[in-house]
Amino acid sequence: MRRAWIIAAVFVVIAGSNDSALRAQHETAFDVEEGGRAFRNTCANCHGPDGNEIAGIDLGRGQFRRPMMDADLVRIIRTGIPGTPMPATNMTEEQASRIVAYLRSVAESKRTLSVGGDPLRGKAIYDGKGNCASCHRVSGVGSRLGPDLSKIGQLRRAVDLETSLIDPSAEVLPTNRFYRVVTKSGTTITGRLLNHDTFTVQIMDAKEELRTFRKDDLKEHGFVPTPMPSYENKLTQQELADVVTYLVSLKGRTTS
Amino acid sequence: MRTTPGGSKRTRPTLIAVGVLAIGVSLAAQGGVTFDRIMHADKEPQNWLSYSGTPLNQRHSGLAQITPANVKNLQLQWIWQARSLEKFETTALAVNGVLYTVQAPNDVVALDAETGRPYWTFAYSPAADARTCCGRVNRGLAILGDTLYMGTIDAHLLAIDAKSGELLWKTMVAKSSERYSITMSPLIVKDKVIVGTAGGDGPIRGQIAAFDAKTGKELWRFFTIPGPGEPGNETWSGNSWMTGGAGVWNAGAYDPETNLTFFGTGNPAPDWDGRGRLGDNLYSDSVVAIDADTGKLKWHYQFTPHDELDYDSTQVPVLADIQFRGRPRKAMLWANRNGLMYVLDRTTGEFLLGRPYVKVNWMDGFDAKGRPQRVEGKVPTKEGTLIQPHVHGATNWAPPSFSPRTGWFYVAHWENSATVVTEGLSPRPAGVNPRQTTMGQVNLQTFFNNEDEAYGVVRAYDPQTLERKWEYRMSDITWGGVLTTASDLVFSGGKEGYFFALDAKNGSLLWKAALGGQVNSGPMSYSVNGKQYITVAAGSSLFAFALPGDAR
Numbered sequence: 029m030r031r032a033w034i035i036a037a038v039f040v041v042i043a044g045s046n047d048s049a050l051r052a053q054h055e056t057a058f059d060v061e062e063g064g065r066a067f068r069n070t071c072a073n074c075h076g077p078d079g080n081e082i083a084g085i086d087l088g089r090g091q092f093r094r095p096m097m098d099a100d101l102v103r104i105i106r107t108g109i110p111g112t113p114m115p116a117t118n119m120t121e122e123q124a125s126r127i128v129a130y131l132r133s134v135a136e137s138k139r140t141l142s143v144g145g146d147p148l149r150g151k152a153i154y155d156g157k158g159n160c161a162s163c164h165r166v167s168g169v170g171s172r173l174g175p176d177l178s179k180i181g182q183l184r185r186a187v188d189l190e191t192s193l194i195d196p197s198a199e200v201l202p203t204n205r206f207y208r209v210v211t212k213s214g215t216t217i218t219g220r221l222l223n224h225d226t227f228t229v230q231i232m233d234a235k236e237e238l239r240t241f242r243k244d245d246l247k248e249h250g251f252v253p254t255p256m257p258s259y260e261n262k263l264t265q266q267e268l269a270d271v272v273t274y275l276v277s278l279k280g281r282t283t284s
Numbered sequence: 285m286r287t288t289p290g291g292s293k294r295t296r297p298t299l300i301a302v303g304v305l306a307i308g309v310s311l312a313a314q315g316g317v318t319f320d321r322i323m324h325a326d327k328e329p330q331n332w333l334s335y336s337g338t339p340l341n342q343r344h345s346g347l348a349q350i351t352p353a354n355v356k357n358l359q360l361q362w363i364w365q366a367r368s369l370e371k372f373e374t375t376a377l378a379v380n381g382v383l384y385t386v387q388a389p390n391d392v393v394a395l396d397a398e399t400g401r402p403y404w405t406f407a408y409s410p411a412a413d414a415r416t417c418c419g420r421v422n423r424g425l426a427i428l429g430d431t432l433y434m435g436t437i438d439a440h441l442l443a444i445d446a447k448s449g450e451l452l453w454k455t456m457v458a459k460s461s462e463r464y465s466i467t468m469s470p471l472i473v474k475d476k477v478i479v480g481t482a483g484g485d486g487p488i489r490g491q492i493a494a495f496d497a498k499t500g501k502e503l504w505r506f507f508t509i510p511g512p513g514e515p516g517n518e519t520w521s522g523n524s525w526m527t528g529g530a531g532v533w534n535a536g537a538y539d540p541e542t543n544l545t546f547f548g549t550g551n552p553a554p555d556w557d558g559r560g561r562l563g564d565n566l567y568s569d570s571v572v573a574i575d576a577d578t579g580k581l582k583w584h585y586q587f588t589p590h591d592e593l594d595y596d597s598t599q600v601p602v603l604a605d606i607q608f609r610g611r612p613r614k615a616m617l618w619a620n621r622n623g624l625m626y627v628l629d630r631t632t633g634e635f636l637l638g639r640p641y642v643k644v645n646w647m648d649g650f651d652a653k654g655r656p657q658r659v660e661g662k663v664p665t666k667e668g669t670l671i672q673p674h675v676h677g678a679t680n681w682a683p684p685s686f687s688p689r690t691g692w693f694y695v696a697h698w699e700n701s702a703t704v705v706t707e708g709l710s711p712r713p714a715g716v717n718p719r720q721t722t723m724g725q726v727n728l729q730t731f732f733n734n735e736d737e738a739y740g741v742v743r744a745y746d747p748q749t750l751e752r753k754w755e756y757r758m759s760d761i762t763w764g765g766v767l768t769t770a771s772d773l774v775f776s777g778g779k780e781g782y783f784f785a786l787d788a789k790n791g792s793l794l795w796k797a798a799l800g801g802q803v804n805s806g807p808m809s810y811s812v813n814g815k816q817y818i819t820v821a822a823g824s825s826l827f828a829f830a831l832p833g834d835a836r
Contacts, residue, residue, distance in 0.1 A: 165448075168445075168452060172445070172447050172448045172450075176448065176450055178450075222403045222404060223401055223402055223403060225401065227399075228396070228399050228401055230396060230401055230402075230403050232403075232447065232448075236447050238381075238382050238394060238396070238403045238447065239381075240381075240396035240398060240399055240401060242399075
């Protein structure tokens with residue numbers, strides 16, 4: 029690894045680096061995706077989903093406490109930094125390289141507009157005017173129909189959460205898709221798709237019951253758009269920032 | 285789908301979405317499976333709410349659609365294959381058309397009970413230091429409200445949302461690095477979840493602990509080996525009490541009238557060499573009656589004092605109200621690994637009756653209090669000693685059944701004997717049938733044994749006398765449990781991979797299916813939309829049978 033794309037000690041914007049063609053030969057979307065997963069599982073606990081929760085370090089923008097080459101980052105991910113809280117991992121070089129690839133992709137993506145939010149105000153909007161608990165669940169409170177948000181701050185970056193609030197259908201994980209069935213007797217049931225096959229459909233319905241339907245018994249069945257409304261015109265920019273800040277603060281409950 | 289209690293209280297908040305989708309917060313979650321429903325699960329036979337049906341552990345289904353007359357028409361409805369090559373020892377729970385089972389070691393799976401299609405899987409990776417003596421297995425879950433509870437082979441207790449499969453909390457019960465594990469289904473009593481720790485073939489000290497079902501907070505802990513100053517500690521020489529085993533690894537029972545929980549305890553450790561732990565070794569190989577609220581011992585009965593033959597008493601306690609010698613008794617029925625069958629008074633622990641139900645040569649009678657009288661020399665020696673039953677016993681952990689209709693106790697077990705030889709610190713069984721001593725496997729094995737030396741049976745016993753009413757005999761031994769139904773059917777299976785139905789009144793074979801893997805679990809029954817199903821795990825898969833429409 030000889031790509032010297034990080035030069036400055038304090039703050040370097042890496043987007044548009046001139047060796048992107050070289051990188052593209054080596055790193056696929058899969059690498060970036062896998063790197064993101066590994067980052068969220070391993071690094072985000074301390075560094076945060078945006079990689080900027082440790083003072084003086086903004087991983088997604090190439091800001092480190094000392095100059096770093098790719099190879100340095102890979103080594104540090106694998107061996108840690110002695111005398112600091114940064115632990116060693118047992119990752120292979122390939123796995124660590126994927127995390128670096130992910131960080132680079134983060135640097136190239138847009139950043140959240142939701143700065144200056146207040147998590148307490150955000151929670152009030154979540155519980156009140158946003159009515160978020162009618163579909164979402166946090167630490168055992170709220171509906172199970174939509175994605176559980178108990179540790180969403182560990183899984184998603186602020187910019188992703190902002191996008192979901194403004195344009196909810198922009199990106200929906202396969203596990204969160206909605207499905208509608210209409211029985212031959214005319215009953216319509218909509219819920220989150222849990223599983224389906226040639227003959228049957230499994231959904232969690234609006235009453236949170238786990239239900240299976242035989243396609244033979246249905247008049248219609250298929251995917252429907254997410255029921256999540258856009259909050260673009262329902263909340264002010266400040267309110268959006270408050271909600272995003274609240275969601276980012278949700279890191280899951282401590283267990284055991 | 286059945287509406288759960290509390291469903292009528294559902295509220296529907298203002299909808300925020302403009303559209304056809306009605307999405308409401310459901311308060312049904314607050315109802316779910318109440319403890320009252322668990323205690324009276326016989327009133328809703330479409331469901332199977334705890335390991336052996338109810339906390340009485342009778343493993344008797346109130347369903348009667350499948351009968352001795354039509355059982356020959358049973359058809360396979362679906363198979364669910366676990367992604368695991370471990371033994372499948374779990375009995376599934378059935379709740380309103382959803383089955384909950386465990387993919388060994390500790391993944392929880394929610395299946396549609398009619399099709400076997402998965403709704404969700406909760407994947408769990410036990411700690412790398414988790415050790416089990418006899419397979420990375422799990423025997424089942426417990427449910428309370430909308431929460432499932434599972435003990436793990438790294439000795440944690442987990443609470444999992446039954447609707448979504450999300451982990452709610454995780455509590456360490458004991459340290460897996462010290463060889464503790466959990467393989468049993470937890471016992472729910474009121475608002476508590478109670479589990480015991482396995483590992484008693486190694487140097488552990490067995491424990492039973494109760495946790496708050498909502499928070500996972502520990503409420504009490506009972507050590508199956510008393511500490512210094514506690515009654516019973518004097519039954520262990522030296523410091524042997526500290527590592528004396530007496531693990532707890534099978535389902536407990538609960539009697540609401542006395543608020544007592546009952547658990548069987550395992551062998552003392554080391555298993556086959558008692559020289560370093562002289563004394564009776566209380567409360568190993570015992571049943572302990574523990575107050576559900578305080579964790580205090582109310583009574584105990586020790587089946588095998590100072591055991592050197594690995595006679596775990598971790599069978600499932602079966603509670604039944606029976607007529608005994610002319611008067612009603614609150615009884616506990618117990619077919620023990622040591623070859624003896626017992627009737628105890630579960631209120632006081634009084635020994636009412638005991639007798640061998642297979643060939644037994646290590647004891648030759650009981651004293652007035654029910655203590656077995658040992659036969660001199662029937663302990664492992666360097667030269668080898670012929671022991672009956674051999675170290676795997678007459679039965680092991682597989683759950684038996686009591687039918688309140690026939691009043692009989694149904695047990696799957698086996699006849700055998702073996703020469704037990706000590707070789708330094710590694711005693712082992714030897715002699716005519718070493719193959720017979722293997723633990724239940726996933727796959728079928730070729731079979732060359734002399735059937736007269738060792739064979740499996742399902743037998744019916746009359747608790748009043750413990751006399752055998754009938755026997756159904758198998759060539760190989762069995763690790764299958766037994767289910768009885770309200771139509772007087774008996775379902776069981778064995779190591780040969782057959783799953784079969786017998787007539788509960790006379791033991792005649794009415795139906796069988798070859799499942800291609802050993803039956804190492806207890807069958808159970810449930811119904812959905814008016815159709816009765818029978819399930820059993822064999823090999824590494826779960827099988828569901830029912831009658832075709834025209835045969836019902």
